[in-house]
Amino acid sequence: MAGASNIFCRDCLTLTAPVRPRCPACGSPRVLSHPERDRLSIAHVDCDAFYATIEKRDAPELRDKPVIVGGGKRGVVSTACYIARTYGVRSAMPMFKALQACPHAVVIKPDMEKYARVGREVRRMMLELTPLVEPLSIDEAFLDLTGTERLHKASPAITLARFAQRVEKELGITISVGLSVNKFLAKIASDLDKPRGFSIIGEAGVDSFLAGKPVSIIHGIGAATQERLARAGLRTIDDIRARDPGEIVALVGKDGLRLHRLAHGIDTRKVDPVRETKSISAETTFNHDIRDVETLTPILWRLTEKLSFRLKKAGFAGRSVTLKLKTADFRTRTRSRSGFPPTQLARRLFDIAAPMLASECDGTAFRLIGIGASDLCDAALADTGDLADTESVRLARMERAVDNLRERFGKAAVVRGIGFAADAMRPADKKDDSRR
Amino acid sequence: MKVTVERAALLKSLGHVHRVVERRNTIPILSNVLLRAESGMLHLKATDLDLEVTEALAADVEMGGATTVPAHVLYDIVRKLPDGSQVSLETGGDTSQMLIRSGRSRFSLQALPESDFPDIAAGEMPHRFSLPAGELKRLIDKTQFAISTEETRYYLNGIYLHTIESNGMPVLRAVATDGHRLARVETAAPEGSAGMPGVIVPRKAVAEVQKLLEDADAQVSVELSPSKIRLSIGSVVLTSKLIDGTFPDYQRVIPTGNDKHLVVERASFAAAVDRVSTISSERGRAVKLALADGRLTLSVTNPDSGSATEELEVDYEAEPLDIGFNARYLLDITAQLDGDTALFKLADPGSPTLIQDREGASALYVLMPMRV
Numbered sequence: 001m002a003g004a005s006n007i008f009c010r011d012c013l014t015l016t017a018p019v020r021p022r023c024p025a026c027g028s029p030r031v032l033s034h035p036e037r038d039r040l041s042i043a044h045v046d047c048d049a050f051y052a053t054i055e056k057r058d059a060p061e062l063r064d065k066p067v068i069v070g071g072g073k074r075g076v077v078s079t080a081c082y083i084a085r086t087y088g089v090r091s092a093m094p095m096f097k098a099l100q101a102c103p104h105a106v107v108i109k110p111d112m113e114k115y116a117r118v119g120r121e122v123r124r125m126m127l128e129l130t131p132l133v134e135p136l137s138i139d140e141a142f143l144d145l146t147g148t149e150r151l152h153k154a155s156p157a158i159t160l161a162r163f164a165q166r167v168e169k170e171l172g173i174t175i176s177v178g179l180s181v182n183k184f185l186a187k188i189a190s191d192l193d194k195p196r197g198f199s200i201i202g203e204a205g206v207d208s209f210l211a212g213k214p215v216s217i218i219h220g221i222g223a224a225t226q227e228r229l230a231r232a233g234l235r236t237i238d239d240i241r242a243r244d245p246g247e248i249v250a251l252v253g254k255d256g257l258r259l260h261r262l263a264h265g266i267d268t269r270k271v272d273p274v275r276e277t278k279s280i281s282a283e284t285t286f287n288h289d290i291r292d293v294e295t296l297t298p299i300l301w302r303l304t305e306k307l308s309f310r311l312k313k314a315g316f317a318g319r320s321v322t323l324k325l326k327t328a329d330f331r332t333r334t335r336s337r338s339g340f341p342p343t344q345l346a347r348r349l350f351d352i353a354a355p356m357l358a359s360e361c362d363g364t365a366f367r368l369i370g371i372g373a374s375d376l377c378d379a380a381l382a383d384t385g386d387l388a389d390t391e392s393v394r395l396a397r398m399e400r401a402v403d404n405l406r407e408r409f410g411k412a413a414v415v416r417g418i419g420f421a422a423d424a425m426r427p428a429d430k431k432d433d434s435r436r
Numbered sequence: 437m438k439v440t441v442e443r444a445a446l447l448k449s450l451g452h453v454h455r456v457v458e459r460r461n462t463i464p465i466l467s468n469v470l471l472r473a474e475s476g477m478l479h480l481k482a483t484d485l486d487l488e489v490t491e492a493l494a495a496d497v498e499m500g501g502a503t504t505v506p507a508h509v510l511y512d513i514v515r516k517l518p519d520g521s522q523v524s525l526e527t528g529g530d531t532s533q534m535l536i537r538s539g540r541s542r543f544s545l546q547a548l549p550e551s552d553f554p555d556i557a558a559g560e561m562p563h564r565f566s567l568p569a570g571e572l573k574r575l576i577d578k579t580q581f582a583i584s585t586e587e588t589r590y591y592l593n594g595i596y597l598h599t600i601e602s603n604g605m606p607v608l609r610a611v612a613t614d615g616h617r618l619a620r621v622e623t624a625a626p627e628g629s630a631g632m633p634g635v636i637v638p639r640k641a642v643a644e645v646q647k648l649l650e651d652a653d654a655q656v657s658v659e660l661s662p663s664k665i666r667l668s669i670g671s672v673v674l675t676s677k678l679i680d681g682t683f684p685d686y687q688r689v690i691p692t693g694n695d696k697h698l699v700v701e702r703a704s705f706a707a708a709v710d711r712v713s714t715i716s717s718e719r720g721r722a723v724k725l726a727l728a729d730g731r732l733t734l735s736v737t738n739p740d741s742g743s744a745t746e747e748l749e750v751d752y753e754a755e756p757l758d759i760g761f762n763a764r765y766l767l768d769i770t771a772q773l774d775g776d777t778a779l780f781k782l783a784d785p786g787s788p789t790l791i792q793d794r795e796g797a798s799a800l801y802v803l804m805p806m807r808v
Contacts, residue, residue, distance in 0.1 A: 340588040341615065352588050386615035386804055387689045387788065388584070388592055 007033040010161055010198055036202030037179075038155040041146040042271065044178040044186035045160075047122065048195035050139035051115055052081035055108050057172040066105040070095055075285055078110050082195060115139075121171055129159055132271045140190075142183050144271035161198060181206070184267035187219055206265035210237045218262050225252050237263045280316060281324075282306040283370025289328045293361035296369060300357055301350055301418045303371050308346035311373055312403065317342040317382030318373025321349055323356045326368035333360060338375060341389070342382045345399055348392065349373065437501025439473040440524045441493060443517050443538065446478075449491045450511045452648060452672050453482040456489045457507040469507035470553045471525060471534075474500045478525075481553070482507055487641050487676045488556045502550035503527050505534050513543055556675055561659035561666060565628035567608070569656050569669065573649040575610040576642055578621045578799050581768045583639050584614035591681030595642055598634030599625050606630055607798075611686050617765050618686060618802040619772070626658075633662050636683055641665070641676035648672055690802055691790050694781035696754035698727060702778045705732075705748060706770040712736045712744040713763035723763040724808040727782075728756035736763070759785045760808030769801045 009023035178189025249256035
């Protein structure tokens with residue numbers, strides 16, 4: 001299968017002859033050639049500037065303007081479109097900095113429900129390609145297309161190119177595809193010629209591709225690890241390859257082995273469609289910094305109800321509760337409690353978190369508060385009561401009744417008194433959906 | 437201050453007070469023991485702000501005065517001094533040092549002024565009574581194992597001590613529970629204890645009292661206020677804050693209608709439970725009790741390591757029943773029982789079981805079953 005069949009046009013899917021800069025059928029320059037094209041089947045698919053692209057799709061007059069999706073003036077940038085990015089705007093940048101860099105940007109408040117809807121559509125289409133879809137977030141996923149050739153009557157590469165076209169046509173957004181031998185390389189590939197990219201890293205080209213690349217190309221190497229490696233003179237992938245695995249372990253701990261293998265392009269992780277949920281949480285950023293416990297407590301209650309709702313929906317109970325606070329100068333404080341019988345009840349989660357909050361309120365100004373449950377177990381083990389707790393069973397029945405009422409008559413149908421004060425402090429942005 | 441004491445007496449007293457001092461302290465003075473010499477006595481005091489222990493011993497006081505020095509260091513020094521020696525403690529013009537002299541050894545310890553030493557303002561103690569040391573020790577020994585370490589339910593981190601009427605008799609009752617097991621032990625109410633508030637004595641105070649009771653056979657006097665407890669055991673006085681919380685209504689969870697009675701020979705039962713639990717996993721130490729026709733079959737199945745069973749002849753006439761318990765908890769409870777036999781009152785595999793020496797015993801244990 002050498003020659004013409006290895007090269008095809010991204011735009012019209014026509015197979016083309018080698019060394020042709022343009023597709024002879026449609027004239028597009030986006031022809032794709034790779035000797036291993038038909039042997040690779042692990043893909044990483046990433047939507048391009050997801051939130052911003054959706055907003056531009058829905059408001060065509062914004063197409064040629066820099067668009068930033070993110071919270072009000074206190075929030076952070078969730079997504080910046082590619083025009084805004086040319087001004088230096090990046091995700092997770094505080095909004096005031098983004099607006100300094102690009103003062104004429106159009107700022108849009110995130111509409112998470114809309115994005116989730118589009119994200120679900122993309123996922124549905126992915127699942128038509130293969131059941132082995134491992135979502136990483138709302139807008140990216142790994143796909144294992146091994147053995148789908150007969151089903152789709154095409155190689156994974158062609159199937160993915162078709163998929164990219166379909167997403168573009170039906171949903172009005174663009175995606176970038178990375179195709180390679182494993183997850184690590186597929187993820188790198190998808191980032192290579194974003195937006196609307198399609199990159200292939202084949203087995204034979206791994207070594208030459210990784211040669212000379214900075215260590216930061218390895219997903220999951222944080223600033224601290226990078227720093228530690230740099231101090232030992234390890235800046236590029238080659239530097240890591242040149243060392244013994246043992247030396248890397250000595251430098252960065254047990255993760256060093258994995259690092260060393262990744263530097264050689266070796267990654268044996270499978271594409272796993274059901275990733276284990278490790279924690280469930282809810283958090284919110286305030287419009288104005290808050291110092292006093294009286295104002296924070298009702299907000300914590302609202303978040304706890306949200307957390308409880310998510311736990312119940314997912315069928316989980318927590319054996320550990322973590323309170324998260326971010327101070328006005330962006331320092332994160334987390335406090336955890338564990339050792340209690342598993343629970344998914346808002347009242348019990350709150351009773352655990354509230355004293356932790358009270359002892360953190362020492363006059364410090366906070367910009368964010370969050371609550372999470374971890375060390376999760378099956379909901380069947382939760383809130384069964386014990387010799388010192390004859391309340392939980394009754395409490396669980398009560399919360400179930402309230403949940404039923406809310407389902408039928410809306411969230412505001414039943415509100416606990418403590419939550420009223422929280423209305424005055426509407427959150428700045430809705431960056432509160434986190435499940436890891 | 438200048439005082440001379442016998443090394444053995446000082447060591448014993450320091451042994452009583454230095455345990456209260458936490459090994460790590462952010463407040464320097466809390467690492468210290470307070471020494472005060474006056475009218476023929478040396479007084480020692482140590483505290484962790486929740487618990488305070490004082491003791492006085494006879495001493496040859498040349499010059500009265502007081503100072504504080506690191507408790508664990510002083511204890512270690514005195515411990516290493518030769519038996520039968522005399523120890524002299526002295527602060528001179530320089531109050532930031534205390535000199536220790538014994539035989540040909542000399543030590544100089546950094547001292548902090550007495551005035552900085554915290555005091556648990558005990559305030560009024562309106563309730564007082566006394567009881568034999570042995571009785572108090574029994575109340576503690578038989579309930580201590582059930583004290584919870586769970587931070588979130590802090591009100592379970594101690595022994596609940598209160599008076600109540602039991603079978604028409606006023607009793608002083610100690611209760612502890614961690615939610616999985618509950619221990620309830622009582623003794624005839626000492627004179628003057630009636631009307632005392634129900635109090636939760638924290639775990640650390642309980643452990644210290646227990647150690648102090650080891651070599652005591654006299655009366656212990658107890659003083660109480662709603663927020664503090666003070667126990668005088670010989671020359672030692674222990675004052676502790678109480679846990680500020682409400683102990684759950686334990687009476688509701690003590691089963692009264694369990695009609696399936698099982699009588700086992702205590703020692704062989706415990707040995708059998710211990711044997712079969714050898715192969716249980718760390719996390720779920722469940723042992724299954726299968727009861728039918730005077731026979732008890734204990735079994736453990738651990739998917740990771742294998743299985744074990746053991747049969748025992750028992751006294752059981754009710755209908756067959758399978759029920760699971762945490763092996764560790766079963767052993768803890770059977771270790772506390774006094775008699776040769778143990779009486780289990782069971783209901784069903786999902787309900788708490790009552791365990792006693794025999795019908796009407798003053799110590800009573802409740803154990804939650806586990807799913808097996």
